[in-house]
């Protein structure tokens with residue numbers, strides 16, 4: 523073996539050490555990564571259109587994040603906020619309160635992963651309302667823990683064989699303009715609400731939980747008016763309206779939170795991914811009367827809001843403010859969308875270009891139909907990988923190519939990435 527193991531050598535070690543259930547999009551192993559790119563252990567450069575699944579919004583190893591983490595590990599690494607508290611946890615909660623939509627009084631709590639945040643949002647909503655039912659939507663993705671698997675829509679690979687799932691989770695139709703016959707937002711909301719009222723009963727609903735733009739489910743942007751109508755219904759029914767902004771949050775869509783695009787003020791917001799600048803941290807933030815309904819000691823966990831992760835989060839948020847990364851996401855959309863639209867116009871296999879900010883996607887179909895084309899989608903993704911562009915697929919039907927560049931990506935890398943994509947689509 524060479525002194526620095528190659529990806530091939532690491533792949534062999536992996537096959538006898540790492541469980542098969544954990545898979546990777548590419549077989550190259552990372553050596554270093556920065557703003558908009560990665561370098562693998564074989565010395566190959568990659569353009570990053572994935573951001574570790576919408577995490578490194580501020581770029582990989584962002585200077586402020588590195589500095590804050592270094593300073594924090596030297597002071598102390600862990601005390602457990604439930605044992606001996608520290609300022610940075612409070613400061614991250616203050617930021618969540620300040621940045622999320624809604625001027626009402628709020629509280630926040632910190633966790634380690636998106637799934638854990640969603641679990642806790644459900645705990646809080648149930649405790650505060652004294653009700654049990656949780657409403658989730660078609661194509662939803664909320665995590666891989668038992669409760670969040672129940673809330674996630676797609677069986678393969680997330681749920682298959684892992685049941686039984688948590689009870690009292692109900693699924694209703696999403697607004698998916700390409701695939702619901704073009705229902706308006708109001709019509710799609712009426713369809714979902716009717717199902718909730720008939721099949722669950724308004725008075726049983728603790729929480730209606732939705733991604734304002736769906737992530738793993740296919741970057742589905744609901745028709746305008748859908749989210750406000752659903753949120754308004756939840757308010758009227760005394761249920762908590764929860765926005766899962768784990769993938770859409772922290773400047774990704776060109777605003778601090780995607781809820782802002784539709785003018786909605788969720789009762790609770792779940793956050794993770796971009797909030798930590800690459801370190802694991804998550805949060806639930808929302809109405810004080812809901813959050814504080816839970817008895818003292820009812821929320822927590824050993825590592826939730828770990829001081830190193832809090833330091834990284836504060837540095838990431840500061841970077842987002844200083845570099846105006848919401849503006850950067852808008853600029854990425856302004857650069858990418860016309861190119862993607864041009865590709866779609868010339869290619870009958872691209873049914874739609876959609877998304878917001880630096881959360882954009884194309885949905886691939888068989889020409890002349892809306893039948894999903896997952897085979898071509900995977901072939902295009904592989905062609906991109908072979909040419910050094912890290913892209914991801916998503917969607918219930920596996921036929922969506924999604925683009926999530928770091929918001930600090932440089933113009934030449936963005937341009938080269940788009941060129942690789944264009945060649946991969948033409949091949």
Ligand code: PLZ
Nearest residue numbers: 575635636637663664665737766768769
């Ligand atoms: N809610 C909206 O996007 C995580 C998962 C990838 P965790 N999405 C990427 C995979 O295959 O596991 C996600 C999300 C939304 C919740 C989650 C869950 O966040 O930090 O992965 O638990």
